[in-house]
Amino acid sequence: MASTDATLPIPTRDDAPAAHRARTGRGWLRRHGRAAAALVLLAVTLFPFLWLVQLAFKPAADLFEDSLWFIPTLDGFRALLQGSFPRSFLNSLAVSTLSTAMSLAIGVPAAYALTRWQFPRRRHVALWILVTRMAPPIAFTIPFFLAYRWLGLQDTIFGLALVYLTFNLAIVIWLMQTFFEAVPTALEEAAYIDGCGVWQAFWRITLPLAAPGVAATAVLCFIFAWNDFFYALILTRTQAVTAPVAIVNFLQYEGWEWPKIAAGGTLVMFPVVVFTVLVRKYLVHGLTAGGVKD
Amino acid sequence: MGAANTLAAPATPGLRAAHASRGWQAARRRAFALGLAPALIVLLAITLVPAAALVVASLTPLSLTDPAGTFHFRDPLGNYRHLLEDTRFLGSIATQLKLSAASVALQLAVGLGVALLLNRPSRVLGAVRGAFLIPMVLPPIVVALIWKILFTPDVSPLHRALEAAGWPVRSLIANPDTALWAIAFAETWQWFPFTMLMVLAALQMMPADPLEAASLDGANRWQLFRYIVFPHIRPVLVVCGLFRLIDSFKAFPLIFVLTEGGPGTVTEVTNYYGFIQAFNFSYWGYGSAIATVILAGVFGLSWLVGRLGWNDHGKH
């Protein structure tokens, strides 16, 4: 995927007396106007997000005050510790990890096979995989809900991780195909000549080379599983309830406890924001699951 | 395995080699099939089977107050007939189209604008590009919470600032004229970085020569954009728009938290209406019919995306 740092060479007209321009105001604006505008736009865009985070640290008494100066407190977070929120946070961790592991285990070999093996009807399979990623959750929750009641998987971590395969598997297959394509087949051919089987060569040669890709894919799977709301809302009750659903409980309960809600929101988004920094290069590719040329 | 065959010296090298090679290829094919099979089986089990069950359920008036009695196929298209007469369902489709159109248009416009702004090599801009990702990766429920706070007059800094400036604004999400726009706005805030990233990537890959030539000929910035840059990125915008359109049909957390489909039914999109029918009164048959309709729509649009923007790995 092309790096976003390459140059777009629209020639500038500021070449001449640069030093002089740098001293005058107009020159400064021309040189740094773009950056300044970008920073202003960034501040405006991130304001809602930052407001939530600062609200998490605000004491409840100051809630309706307008001033931005307040003594930060951890009361909102402390209030979260009682009740079922810690448990739901752990549930989210467990489900996301399990879903990632399952998706990788099933999807990585499949992606490799799809990359190296040209078979008829490939396009149909590929379209099917794309559609599964695009389908609205409600189309799956109805049959899954009924089936899980019958199978006893309702409100279990495994049940939820299984449902998440409906989108994570497609992500893994599409992303890993790109990474496997980047591994030259010559190395594998050499291994075949040496007597390796297909999957031996894969394990010894291809996978280590594609390891960064696997890591990035794993992180993306984790993020998508972590962020899910609809499936968790319907398919969990008290045992396997995940963090996003638990926060909504606060809103829908009678207490308009904004610091607690904000604290919950901050905690829930924290792992995702951290992980995103790690995989930002692959983000768009992951979100389109390869449905788009890039 | 197959390699062992090639090491054994054949009496008639050509024929033996050919045989060996075919055997080796067959073994390879088997190995690949083995690797692909689990994924296909799992996908089959968790997507095609439930989808089939969904369509089957949509042909019955299934309701759990009397499961045995309502699971029959006496009137298979009954639910679909009712859908056509159901003004609330038809209204939900209109609402969905309105919301999708507004939200996608805004996302494209804002994303394009920001991409053009940030398209320069610079440390500052590079860091800023990364920071713009944040709205897109936040859990959708957190986005909904953020905007719930910003749209609740009591606690919202925006409302209080406006009131202090002398322009008091009533609650946007409780007003039927502005509720849908409020949701479109929140959704734009969340997803414009997606368009921004895709347009940036396309801009990077644009060849420099036409631009240099045109600029030497005296074209100004606007002309450069209109005649050279825009045609180049238009396909990306189209695919991006289609992609966001498909995703917009899944809109749920924002509506669930901000308006619950209200006031009245002005923000009740089809996805939400299906949720109400299926999960409020256990009208599984009717809810399945609604979900099938959405699925058919998404399928059609996905096919379109596939045709227009297909990233066919086979072509590499």
Next chain:
Amino acid sequence: MTQRRHLLQAATGIGASLLLPGLSAHAQPAGARRFQGTTLNVSTFSAAYPKLLQQWLPEFEALSGAKVNFDAPSFPVYNQRADLELSTKGSAYDVVNVTFIYSSRWIDSGWLTPLDEFIANPQHTPADWDVNDFLSGARAPETGRDGKLYGIPWTAEALLSVSSRFDLVQQAGLAFPDTTDDLVKVLRAVNKKERVAGFVSDNHYGWTFVPYLHAFGGDVFRKAPDDLFPTLDTPEAVAAADYYANLIREFGPDGAITYQPDQVTQALKLGRVNFSDAGQLHLAQLGDAATSKTLKTVKFGFVPKGPAGRFPGTAVHGLGIPAGSRNKEAAWAFIQWALSKQTTRRAVAAGYGSPARRSDIDSAEFRSRQRINGNDLAQLSLDSIAQAERTGHMKYRTVSVYPQVDQQLNKAIALIASGQANARQAMQQAQAQSIAELRRAGQKI
């Protein structure tokens, strides 16, 4: 640290067993902490009585040994989740609230456990627990067609009218409104005086609007429970909807149609809104000196009388056990503790406003606590309940398909109040949708 906690638990256990002689003598022949190791999942909607129970949970846990998870979301969320869980005979909850409008739907579908055996069994229920102490009118909606009891009522309440700033009404030279015309006159006089909005009600209009529907001569069904053809588009119904939605639109605060019951109570307590209709489940909180700013200016009365008469709404909620629960005995131990005479009397002493036990209603503590600013809230609600029994106008609420119509009414009033449709259009749409829903639910109309 854990030693201290054990000691505390033991002390609570001893203390609790002293307070509840019946329990320790009969209900646990094997000794206290009978359900050690069990986890009970209890869910009701958020209201005054469950809140008190949540505070007293440690006593029950010490007594029975069970651990209790108490979930109390808002009313519509609770109903949706409970309905979904019950419909699949799930085991996620052991004790649920049997909501008034859903009681018939849940009981007649066989989704709840009959409680008669638990009540009759001396091992589970002490003799002096006295199920007949609960108002018969409160037990009736919790009884199935088979005559068995499926829920034990914890509240029997009536819709009453309240003015949190009655001083403003008096300043305008008017009296507490008695008829629907009076109400509009008074609201016009006091709306926005001292920045107090005139009127609000919680957005469960299927509950708060129907007294007005009846007052204008309309009804929900033609003749519940026999003839379930909806009558939402009759001229009387349209007139009632127009009147009521207008109250909200003209005299309501900002975002009035999004107000939940607790928001309404909060607004009344803080004196941000003047008039409302609410059950004394909520209104009793206005008497709380600690949090109510309007304690000195509040006045209560009956819901307004219309051309066809006065029809206060009444509601009963109870605690029941889902059919799919795996801890039914422990669940019953909880219910029987939560609604024992001692616990309900304690709640009344703490200011709880709508008990379901006759002994509590007649008690001196109840009558004295419910005298708020010179109003006898208890008498008002008892009169309303008695009237409802006489006229039978609440029969529409125990129809098993009422929940669907309830939601249609919610939407219709919201549509009119937000100006998206006029009364006739909205009510006609509600009528058409209700008929469709009833047919979908299997009713023959």
